[in-house]
Amino acid sequence: MIKVALAGQPNCGKSTIFNLVSGINQHIANYPGVTVDKKVGRFSYKEQKIEMVDLPGTYSFSSYSLEERVAKEFIVDEKPDVIVNIVDASNIKRHLYLTFQLLEIGIPVVVVLNMIDVATRRGIEIDAQKISQMLGCKVIIASGAKGIGGDEIMEAIVKTSQESAGSFKINYEELEPLIEETQSEIETSQIPLDKRWLAIKLLESDETISAKLEVEFKDIKESTKAKEEKFHSLYDKDIAPFLAAIRYDSADIIYHKCVKHLKESSETVTDKVDKIVLNRWLAFPILLLIMFLVYELSIVYGYKLTDYTWPLLAMFKNAVIGVLPEPQFTDIPMVTDFTIWMVNSANALMNYIPIFFILFALIAIMEDVGYMPRMAFILDKIFKKFGLHGQSTLPLVLGGAMVGGCAVPGVMSTKGIADDRARMATILTVPYMNCLAKVPFYTLILGAFFKEEMALMMFYISTVTVFIALIVAKLLATTVLGTRETSPFVMELPPYHLPTFKGVIIRAAQRVWVYIKKVVTIVLAVAIVLFAMLQFPGLSEDSIQKFDIQAQKALDNFDKKAKKSAYYELVDTKEEIYTLLNYYDNYKSQRMIASGKEGAEAVDADFMQKNEALFKFVKSGDDKEAGEINKLLRKLSKDRNKILREVKNEKIENSFLGMIGRSMEPLTQYAGFDWRINVAFLSSFAARESAVATLGSLYENNKADDQRAEEAMAQNSGYTPLHAVAIIIFMILTPPCIATMIVVKLQANSYKWMLFAIFFPITLGIIISSSIFTFGSMFEVSGLDAMGYFYASVVALALVFGLFPTKTKNWFVDKK
Amino acid sequence: MCLSHIKKGQKCRLVSINGEGKLKQKLLDMGFIFGADIEVIREAPLYDPMELKIHNYLISLRKSEANLLEVELV
Numbered sequence: 001m002i003k004v005a006l007a008g009q010p011n012c013g014k015s016t017i018f019n020l021v022s023g024i025n026q027h028i029a030n031y032p033g034v035t036v037d038k039k040v041g042r043f044s045y046k047e048q049k050i051e052m053v054d055l056p057g058t059y060s061f062s063s064y065s066l067e068e069r070v071a072k073e074f075i076v077d078e079k080p081d082v083i084v085n086i087v088d089a090s091n092i093k094r095h096l097y098l099t100f101q102l103l104e105i106g107i108p109v110v111v112v113l114n115m116i117d118v119a120t121r122r123g124i125e126i127d128a129q130k131i132s133q134m135l136g137c138k139v140i141i142a143s144g145a146k147g148i149g150g151d152e153i154m155e156a157i158v159k160t161s162q163e164s165a166g167s168f169k170i171n172y173e174e175l176e177p178l179i180e181e182t183q184s185e186i187e188t189s190q191i192p193l194d195k196r197w198l199a200i201k202l203l204e205s206d207e208t209i210s211a212k213l214e215v216e217f218k219d220i221k222e223s224t225k226a227k228e229e230k231f232h233s234l235y236d237k238d239i240a241p242f243l244a245a246i247r248y249d250s251a252d253i254i255y256h257k258c259v260k261h262l263k264e265s266s267e268t269v270t271d272k273v274d275k276i277v278l279n280r281w282l283a284f285p286i287l288l289l290i291m292f293l294v295y296e297l298s299i300v301y302g303y304k305l306t307d308y309t310w311p312l313l314a315m316f317k318n319a320v321i322g323v324l325p326e327p328q329f330t331d332i333p334m335v336t337d338f339t340i341w342m343v344n345s346a347n348a349l350m351n352y353i354p355i356f357f358i359l360f361a362l363i364a365i366m367e368d369v370g371y372m373p374r375m376a377f378i379l380d381k382i383f384k385k386f387g388l389h390g391q392s393t394l395p396l397v398l399g400g401a402m403v404g405g406c407a408v409p410g411v412m413s414t415k416g417i418a419d420d421r422a423r424m425a426t427i428l429t430v431p432y433m434n435c436l437a438k439v440p441f442y443t444l445i446l447g448a449f450f451k452e453e454m455a456l457m458m459f460y461i462s463t464v465t466v467f468i469a470l471i472v473a474k475l476l477a478t479t480v481l482g483t484r485e486t487s488p489f490v491m492e493l494p495p496y497h498l499p500t501f502k503g504v505i506i507r508a509a510q511r512v513w514v515y516i517k518k519v520v521t522i523v524l525a526v527a528i529v530l531f532a533m534l535q536f537p538g539l540s541e542d543s544i545q546k547f548d549i550q551a552q553k554a555l556d557n558f559d560k561k562a563k564k565s566a567y568y569e570l571v572d573t574k575e576e577i578y579t580l581l582n583y584y585d586n587y588k589s590q591r592m593i594a595s596g597k598e599g600a601e602a603v604d605a606d607f608m609q610k611n612e613a614l615f616k617f618v619k620s621g622d623d624k625e626a627g628e629i630n631k632l633l634r635k636l637s638k639d640r641n642k643i644l645r646e647v648k649n650e651k652i653e654n655s656f657l658g659m660i661g662r663s664m665e666p667l668t669q670y671a672g673f674d675w676r677i678n679v680a681f682l683s684s685f686a687a688r689e690s691a692v693a694t695l696g697s698l699y700e701n702n703k704a705d706d707q708r709a710e711e712a713m714a715q716n717s718g719y720t721p722l723h724a725v726a727i728i729i730f731m732i733l734t735p736p737c738i739a740t741m742i743v744v745k746l747q748a749n750s751y752k753w754m755l756f757a758i759f760f761p762i763t764l765g766i767i768i769s770s771s772i773f774t775f776g777s778m779f780e781v782s783g784l785d786a787m788g789y790f791y792a793s794v795v796a797l798a799l800v801f802g803l804f805p806t807k808t809k810n811w812f813v814d815k816k
Numbered sequence: 817m818c819l820s821h822i823k824k825g826q827k828c829r830l831v832s833i834n835g836e837g838k839l840k841q842k843l844l845d846m847g848f849i850f851g852a853d854i855e856v857i858r859e860a861p862l863y864d865p866m867e868l869k870i871h872n873y874l875i876s877l878r879k880s881e882a883n884l885l886e887v888e889l890v
Contacts, residue, residue: 489877490876
């Protein structure tokens with residue numbers, strides 16, 4: 001098998017070439033220990049198996065960024081057979097800077113001049129033959145976006161893998177004696193790469209290579225240091241700028257000998273577009289418009305799309321229920337209960353897949369087009385003040401800067417932020433944004449306690465989150481993240497490119513797959529734990545008896561009235577009643593999800609076929625006797641549901657989770673939370689949606705079935721609007737769901753930060769809601785006023801924070 | 817003079833980098849070498865960072881970092 005490393009500077013179109021040769025035979029992993037994506041493609045060409053690893057895009061092989069370290073370690077540790085170097089044909093000079101460094105490694109290189117179509121359009125003529133001669137390696141002309149050059153690249157890989165590396169050498173002039181000296185010192189090294197390259201890396205004080213060589217040669221660092229000083233005293237030059245200058249000069253020579261500009265360089269499309277997109281007055285409206293479109297298309301339309309995908313998930317659920325043991329009236333088998341719980345948990349997460357897919361596709365488009373760095377360019381000044389980065393915009397918007405979003409794609413899109421501290425601060429603040437699944441929860445509470453002022457409260461809730469996020473970012477950046485490394489804001493604004501359909505779809509699908517693989521699996525594991533904590537220890541003997549009596553009563557009642565019916569012999573045993581009742585309930589739920597007249601007829605036909613004798617009871621038509629039974633059935637079903645709900649409530653109350661909720665009351669009472677709210681918050685950790693379901697079922701009073709959850713809560717909870725405000729504020733600050741926690745873990749690459757991301761918001765939330773509730777009750781502030789005061793103070797604090805500069809590393813050195 | 821003081825549309829030549837470590841290496845790798853021609857394209861809408869053209873490509877720098885680059889007008 002031929003091992004190939006794909007290298008190139010950012011924006012050289014590396015991924016389009018990768019997609020061109022690998023097609024869909026690729027998968028994503030991580031480089032060991034870091035969050036950098038490692039894409040691997042496996043394919044064969046002329047019966048040769050090829051494995052291609054996509055190295056992170058790097059401008060150089062000499063500085064200390066994470067990507068470069070990863071790329072270098074891969075080359076040194078894995079020693080690929082061939083390096084394929086992608087070069088942007090329309091900007092050869094800068095890209096050759098990296099090419100030289102790759103050629104020095106001593107591994108055969110194939111240079112691919114990508115985006116040849118763009119170069120031709122701009123009137124750039126390239127003599128590939130000559131470049132090949134000058135560099136001593138194969139040079140292929142290609143265009144990943146247009147699908148040109150795939151076979152030639154594979155052909156070149158196969159051929160080159162059988163040859164040894166060319167003897168390309170840059171003459172480093174004054175430095176040559178020192179290179180030779182160093183080379184002779186490490187001649188015995190076991191690292192199977194070019195010794196001259198290792199020597200150059202040493203003199204560049206490259207940390208990765210120095211560390212590797214130090215194992216073999218103990219004093220290598222000191223002797224290199226001495227050489228650097230010698231060079232400095234001899235020529236008054238530092239090695240790094242000296243090497244960079246020579247490499248750029250060499251690139252310049254090749255550029256002038258092999259590249260011709262046929263057209264006078266006129267204004268490019270990129271220049272024209274930037275005049276509008278980065279215009280002082282138009283930049284913000286355009287940015288807002290784009291953010292709005294992303295939001296509309298993904299969150300709003302994606303959500304509508306779930307109306308079509310949800311029935312599929314519901315069908316899956318019904319299919320599962322169909323094979324489970326049927327309930328015996330109020331006695332539901334544990335396996336049925338458990339499986340339905342698991343299917344519900346999975347469905348709740350799978351439901352978001354259409355939204356995520358659209359989102360990830362749109363992000364991929366914006367990345368490919370080149371708008372992302374421009375967004376950072378426009379907004380950097382604001383975000384810098386809060387310890388964030390211009391590139392934090394998109395994660396925060398996805399997290400829900402407008403009405404509602406999702407922290408999962410938000411956190412996942414922090415990957416590209418170059419500044420480590422800003423990246424961590426963004427990862428940890430995105431979960432504060434307005435989660436889409438929190439919206440039903442707010443609606444429930446607002447509907448119960450703030451019917452009149454709902455719009456104003458919703459405005460408070462959805463905008464306060466942005467200010468809270470900024471405050472938290474600033475707090476973290478100046479405290480726990482204070483010592484983190486910051487990066488200089490040196491960012492390329494690449495030329496605009498049309499994205500390829502294939503590239504966008506592949507990337508979106510890969511990211512969705514990561515979500516399914518990493519998030520859904522772990523959430524399901526947690527769902528099992530939660531199920532157990534809600535089920536056990538279960539009901540007391542007394543309660544079981546009590547509910548048995550209730551169940552018997554309901555059955556007796558049915559039996560008494562059914563005796564009068566002509567169909568009594570069909571329902572005169574318990575088993576027959578159970579079967580009929582389950583048949584009835586299934587029919588009702590199938591009809592509920594069936595769409596339109598045809599759907600309803602299909603369900604009818606299906607049930608008719610299943611059991612013709614019973615069908616008349618669920619759809620009686622003109623048959624009066626059957627209609628009587630149907631009425632009784634409806635009553636019996638209602639009775640059963642009421643008993644089941646009571647059982648559930650008592651179970652929750654007695655469950656381990658209920659006990660925990662109760663044991664937290666002494667602490668949470670200051671925020672006005674009773675155990676029910678505590679349980680709702682605890683269960684919402686699995687998936688936000690379950691908070692509403694739990695609260696809803698806890699507050700139903702079981703008397704009037706048609707009472708809405710809002711009304712039930714307002715009447716039965718004994719809460720005041722001030723309670724509600726404390727609950728809302730806690731929900732705003734409350735820890736992210738497990739799904740988010742997992743992506744925080746993935747992106748921050750540490751459990752420590754994940755735990756921090758859980759407990760910091762809880763602490764903050766409990767402190768703030770407690771103070772609001774305690775002081776609010778003391779001074780008899782109304783709920784609305786309390787929210788108003790909270791809002792005003794958060795906004796004021798954010799403004800004050802923005803005025804204090806964030807300490808960044810001072811790059812300046814005094815000249816000696 | 818400092819690069820941060822160069823106006824939109826003006827061209828200049830790099831004289832020296834008063835930075836160290838990571839910043840200096842990064843700038844070198846991006847082509848900020850002695851004698852490189854730099855053109856100031858524009859400032860961001862909020863006046864910081866600034867957009868430059870160097871070696872025929874576009875790059876953005878915060879003013880705080882542009883302060884460290886000494887240039888001469890051409």
